[in-house]
Amino acid sequence: MREALRRALRRRPPLRRLLRDLAREIPAAGGAVYLVGGYLRNVVEGREPGDVDLLVTGLSYRRTGDVLRSLSVTVPGIRKVVAAGRHFPVHRIAVDWGKEHIDISNARAGGRPRPQRPGAAPAETTESGASLPVPAPGHPWPSADDDREAVDDAARRDFTINALLFRLAPDRFVEDGRLLDPFGGIEDARGKRIRCVGKAADRFREDPLRIVRAIRLKNERDGFVLHPGTASAIRRLGPRLLPTVSPDRLSVELVRSLSADPAGTIDDLRRLGLLKVLLPKSGRDANRAAERIARRYRFLRRSLGAPLPVPLLLGNLLADFPLEAAVAAARRLRLPDLRSVASTLRCLHLLTHPETLRFPRAETESALLATEDTRGWIALYRAVQHTGKRPARDLNRFIRKCRTTPFIINGIWLYKNEFPEGPGRREILLRVREETLAGKVTRPIDAMRLAESMR
Secondary structure (H helix, E strand, O other), X not given: OHHHHHHHHHOOHHHHHHHHHHHHHHHHOOOEEXXXXXXXXXXXXXXXXXXXXXXXXXXXXXXXXXXXXXHHHHOOOEEEEEEEOOOOOEEEEEEOOOOOEEEEEEOOOOOOOOOOXXXXXXXXXXXXXXXXXXXXXXXXXXXXXXXXXXXXXXXXXXXXXXXXXXEOOOOOOOOOOEXXXXXXXXXXXXXXXXXXXXXXXXXXXXXXXXXXXXXXXXXXXXXXXXXXXXXXXXXHHHHHHHHHOXXXXXXXXXXXXXXXXXXXXXXXHHHOOXXXXXXXXXXXXXHXXXXXXXXXXXXXXHHHOOOOOHHHHHHHHOOOOOHHHHHHHHHHOOOOOHHXXXXXXXXXXXXXXXXXXXXXXXXXXXXXXXXXXXXXXXXXXXXXXXXXXXXXXXXXXXXXXXXXXXXXXXXXXXXXXXXXXXXXXXXXXXXXXXXXXXXXXXXXXXXXHHHHHOX
């Protein structure tokens, strides 16, 4: 682990220098500093490290800020230090070498007491009576004097693979540092398990968003599974807790999971009884709806590769709903890029229900040529038709025909010939284009006569 961390930091010299300075200054002020979170987890898993999160113990939030601001004056690479964090305060360091930032939090005081060692007195409980997480067998507590506060903070985290800590040493900050794994996160990473810290039910009650985060973490990793206890708690508590989550927070986790493995995400939501919570209008047979959605995702991945564009990813999720219900569901879930998602849904409705259009050829051409992702829209249309066992039109051939069929009249011609302004002009253009694409109007004089007859 230490060698893997050393290699990862060697590839990012500015970050290495900043961590070295923090590892000196925080202990000099009476505290200790730990690498935590996704960066450390990814190093353990052999993945590319992402954002850097640090934990400070032994110092107050204000004192930590004073130390960081003094560093920003003397240490190169720190652009600014700001207070941030909606749920609990952190200090965010903006750096000069890129768009990334480093979050530094203080160990959360109070709340859950420190768990007991295996074989010691019975585990303590919170005031609410919930039992506390205990270390995994073979993972004894580190020195209580040095690391108790950090481990107590880790006990509040969601999953064991996110509860790893690496204490940075003041001198050789990596070589003399210490890895703390009180909950068996490394074993779970090697065993490809997503497991809650302590009792899964308690972790999900503390923050129900963790229900979807567990699914996202699983689907971002090849071959990972949910620990049976974690999956059981999701199945039991998810339908009741998930509706309490802020839609803005939930949509972020949902989109990330779908982007990583769309079909796998849908399969998990179905299996755990959550799809009918997210999409209550999917009907009584949510299982059959989930199978259709997952099959379409597989079709799209074969056609377009990965990752799928977000509007297609979310358009497919809602493709079985009537158009207005689908757009309403997208708004309720606070899905990102709502305008593009709604546009995708409208185009899909147009392609799958040409019988509802007055000018099916002209309106289909207008919709397809107006988008930047014609190929994606056609792939989604084909996926819907294929899954529904309905024949699909050759829209690529149709577009080629449209591009080789010139427009005989346009809006400028209508303006010059003093046609009245208003929706009537659009109807004239669509009617003339429809007849042109159908081969009924081939000469300019015929197009002009048709337009004049609609004046």
